[in-house]
Amino acid sequence: MSAELVWDLKCGTGECPTWDAAHNRLLFCDIPAGTIYALSLASGERRSWTLPDVVGSFGLCASGRLIVALRRRVVFFDLETGAITDFTDSIDEPESNRLNDGKVGPDGSFWVGSMDEATPRQATGNLYRVTPDGRMVKKASGYKVSNGLAWSPDGRVMYHSCSTQGLVWTWDFRLGDHDAGEITNQRVFAQLSDQQGRPDGAAMDAQGYYWSAGVSGGHLNRFAPDGMLVATIAVPAAHPTMPCFTPDTLYFTSLRQPDAAADSLDGGLFRLHTHHAGAPIPVFADV
Helix, strand or coil: CCEEEEECCCCCEEEEEEEEHHHCEEEEEECCCCEEEEEECCCCCEEEEECCCCCCEEEEECCCCEEEECCCCEEEECCCCCCEEECCCCCCCCCCEEEEEEEECCCCCEEEEEEECCCCCCCCEEEEEECCCCCEEEEEEEECEEEEEEECCCCCEEEEEECCCCEEEEEEECCCCCCCCCEEEEEEEEECCCCCCCEEEEEEECCCCEEEEECCCCEEEEECCCCCEEEEEECCCCCEEEEEECCCEEEEEEECCCCCCCCCCCCCEEEEECCCCECCCCCECCC
């Protein structure tokens, strides 16, 4: 399999590619630019919206809006009107922290983690569950860069990583009327070196295999449900950040270092034709 450049944006940190089936488009963002992009998979039309803050991540809502993690709070964003609606309070974390990787879980809540931007990074990041009634509940802590959220196709296993530590964990994930969103039995799923590709954003395929962007290794890693690394796919971006499945294609974003060569493809959006399908993409239960 070989990847091709689709959109040469030279993003500072391209992230959060999300398949929007209702509009047959791929959404993604450039975190430091605070910009959300849309690529129509039918017409190739390209659009963008810039928010007044960094955009760490976002998810689809049942209402058609996006739920968006800004630097220190979560808001709703309407792509049709451009309206931003406040949703949560600001996180109570050190000033050097911001919200990072986030996804809607099978419980209909938005799960989002935080990270430390200081040098050296400290393990002051947390993982939150943002519920449809606006509560932001801390579920785990002690991360330098919270990342890699994904769920098994049946929704009963949650995957989560710390990019700086190179660790991916799994948790048992509860679904139900009274205990939805409870996470228990944390265990190490994989540990990756810089050369192997420290774990950044992730996606789940329909077979239950976990795809991790090896941000330090220039490739994508595919793991079996038991944690075995079954495939390593070299890509033309030195720093891939997150994969995402559409019906017949895998897309992934990338980041661009300040000293990147002018002809570097880093920071672009790429696609990779694969026979693997993605797991279902939940939406935030705001209606």
